[in-house]
Amino acid sequence: xxxxxxxxxxxxxxxxxxxxxxxxxxxxxxxxxxxxxxxxxxxxxxxxxxxxxxxxxxxxxxxxxxxxxxxxxxxxxxxxxxxxxxxxxxxxxxxxxxxxxxxxxxxxxxxxxxxxxxxxxxxxxxxxxxxxxxxxxxxxxxxxxxxxxxxxxxxxxxxxxxxxxxxxxxxxxxxxxxxxxxxxxxxxxxxxxxxxxxxxxxxxxxx
Numbered sequence: 430x431x432x433x434x435x436x437x438x439x440x441x442x443x444x445x446x447x448x449x450x451x452x453x454x455x456x457x458x459x460x461x462x463x464x465x466x467x468x469x470x471x472x473x474x475x476x477x478x479x480x481x482x483x484x485x486x487x488x489x490x491x492x493x494x495x496x497x498x499x500x501x502x503x504x505x506x507x508x509x510x511x512x513x514x515x516x517x518x519x520x521x522x523x524x525x526x527x528x529x530x531x532x533x534x535x536x537x538x539x540x541x542x543x544x545x546x547x548x549x550x551x552x553x554x555x556x557x558x559x560x561x562x563x564x565x566x567x568x569x570x571x572x573x574x575x576x577x578x579x580x581x582x583x584x585x586x587x588x589x590x591x592x593x594x595x596x597x598x599x600x601x602x603x604x605x606x607x608x609x610x611x612x613x614x615x616x617x618x619x620x621x622x623x624x625x626x627x628x629x630x631x632x633x634x635x636x
Contacts, residue, residue: 464543465540494612498621
């Protein structure tokens with residue numbers, strides 16, 4: 430399936446589910462709205478890029494990609510949580526307190542996973558198709574690092590602006606982008622990220 434079609438279908442599912450969050454979880458409206466807008470903006474850019482430079486995805490590797498992404502993100506979360514604790518860094522996440530008190534609907538984790546994945550994986554994946562020549566991997570690495578850094582900065586407030594803890598989403602994001610480009614699969618990254626966020630929110634791995 431083409432990248433632009435896949436992102437459009439995933440975005441359509443998120444839009445259809447939005448009233449559920451809006452009506453039944455009013456405390457989560459702001460977060461869901463932010464990630465939905467992020468998904469819409471990223472989808473528009475991906476759509477424009479792939480109209481000119483088509484990128485085909487291998488959906489047969491969805492479960493394989495999702496498993497690798499889940500393993501990558503969970504290991505990163507556990508390692509950096511242990512490191513932060515050993516260094517005396519108190520990484521309590523104030524922005525997640527609301528989620529703990531209201532309960533975490535699985536659908537909310539979808540918005541987080543979708544918005545972030547479209548940004549730090551979908552855009553580099555779309556750009557990777559238009560990087561020609563023998564040095565194509567150098568700009569690809571730079572692009573992936575840039576988007577992984579932005580992905581980490583999205584967590585700055587939640588992680589109390591501590592650089593040690595922010596290394597976790599940066600490293601995880603960089604690895605996920607490489608996985609997506611290697612496997613030519615975006616939906617698997619979304620699925621793995623979605624499940625990881627749900628597990629982390631529910632268990633408080635980084636609290």
